[in-house]
Amino acid sequence: MTMDERKKLILESIIKDYVETAEPVGSRAVVKKHNLKISAATVRNEMSDLEEMGFLEQPHTSSGRIPSELGFRYYVDCMMEKESLSHNESEVLQNLLGDGKQEWSTVVERVGHFLSQVTNYASFIIIPPFGLSEFRYLQLLPLEPGKAVMFLVSDMGMILHNKIDIPESVKEEDLRSISQIFNQILRKRRIGDVRRSEMQELRDTLKRRRRVIDQALEAIEHMLENSGEERVVISGALNILNEPEFKDLERIKRILSILEEESLLRHVLPDYIGDEVDIRIGKENQEERMKEMSLVFTGYKGFGDMGKIGLMGPVRMEYGKAAGAIESVRRAVEELLKRF
Amino acid sequence: MTMDERKKLILESIIKDYVETAEPVGSRAVVKKHNLKISAATVRNEMSDLEEMGFLEQPHTSSGRIPSELGFRYYVDCMMEKESLSHNESEVLQNLLGDGKQEWSTVVERVGHFLSQVTNYASFIIIPPFGLSEFRYLQLLPLEPGKAVMFLVSDMGMILHNKIDIPESVKEEDLRSISQIFNQILRKRRIGDVRRSEMQELRDTLKRRRRVIDQALEAIEHMLENSGEERVVISGALNILNEPEFKDLERIKRILSILEEESLLRHVLPDYIGDEVDIRIGKENQEERMKEMSLVFTGYKGFGDMGKIGLMGPVRMEYGKAAGAIESVRRAVEELLKRF
DNA sequence: ATTAGCACTCAAGAGAAGAGAGTGCTAACA
């Protein structure tokens, strides 16, 4: 059996109705709603064909049809058009990205919020580990007797700080010259690469100020550990409660638990992600609990590594709108990162 | 009618059963379960009295009784004992507080997580605005041509940073001496108080390096704005889904929306909070949506101002356990803050 | 004052019946 234009039109109509109402769609309803120039009986025949082809399914013999996951896949691949943001929405997005001076983390939170507001799905943004970006600058500053603070700046303008203990005898000048030495050795290294060998080299070179150096190195290691993890920012998880297919409490718990356990999201997404918008529908997802949901996501060039940004919603999702929103946001975020 | 020992015992038994099962408790059940030495009929009479006194209520004439909010209030005031953390739990708590070098915000997140794990209720921690703590130290550092970073350290060891634009001609030495001047003027001031007049003074005194100063002042104002708000950290909101009284979706949405909209929590809590554990049961809460929930909370002496820490659960809550956990955590957090 | 006994009440669950939406099939039609 082959997919002619009429079948396509009918499939599309059914998908649109179903996405809107979450109810099985009947032959009469589809004819009426979309002003098709054919009779309900004809549509019934076509629907029967579409079912045989695997694009539709019937919850029970005497109900309308709903699109199968394969049906959605066909729609996404062959018929969907990305729906770009409205003028208004684009403007809001530009505004909340700011001028590049804001903390990156607050910008990300705002963008996540925006995404979930615009689409009514749950959004997630994965920030790649800081450890993979380039080292640019380190500075030790005295804080109070016996304490100092160490600042670390990466090429992307990310700033980390950490308190360290130092002998009380160490003076501000000492700290400054120690910072100098650090900088000479570390400049332009990828922060993740610095780890072991380099640090040993430092320790050897700088025997004199051992205590301070040791503390500083320890602090760096500590920072690397804490920042070597991706960060996950989730927003609008409660949007899921509004989807009619999730009126079952057990189901809701299952879904929300994925979002609560941030680390799980990493297993859900493929390790490698390009900069195309990618869509995973229902059982196409690996993770068991994700098989009743869909993902729309893409990668963005972040701090040396790829970050990820995406939406999570029911299989009955407005893929066109979701994909459009994701794409716009990706473009805007990359634009912003370039400015850093 | 007066509250004798037997009535107390029966009320307590009913509350305990009801907290455990979320079902109305019958006279026979309560006698059996707690091995009371009186008959079900006697208990029925007492229950009838307790109902008249307002401590119990009947969902319908032929069902068991459930404690009224007044009943819970009586229990909390006259019979409840705070249940302290197990040895194991205390140890976990101590461990995750760390050694004072960690970022305060990550510690708070961990503590919130701990609270919700231990009690199975939703926890919230409100961090008082940074702006109210004392100013201690400011430093400008060159970043790249035309950019510098400004660090601000408060008495509690909180560190903020912000990027600023500077004329390319400004050198590291200039930045250092500007930092000095800032420090002389601002040291020991409450950061919140610095605002207007002082800044004007600074601007006048330092006409020479106007550009840098202006930028720095702007950055400080910006920081003050962003940090002048309390921060709210919420954890374990999904625990609410496990309570049998919340099997109604609409109710769940209502409750979770309070937690999602962080700012709302502030209206829910009284402005002034002491360091006693305070309990608000159901309709004792002001905010409309909170009237079906209970709060157990207390204040902690934080950065100059009081922070707040608490649990949110159903009216049918294990108040003893919740209050005990809150108290332990408050003590531990204050201990930690002293070490800063 | 306490208890046993018994009639009464009410929610929750199990069937049964009816309504309604939608299908598949057949036969007629262009």
Added chain:
DNA sequence: TGTTAGCACTCTCTTCTCTTGAGTGCTAAT
């Protein structure tokens, strides 16, 4: 040969009734 009207049939969902069982309140006996 593709399209359509007509009609019997299917299955869910809702409503109603009936039954069951836990639990009460009252009365009379201890």
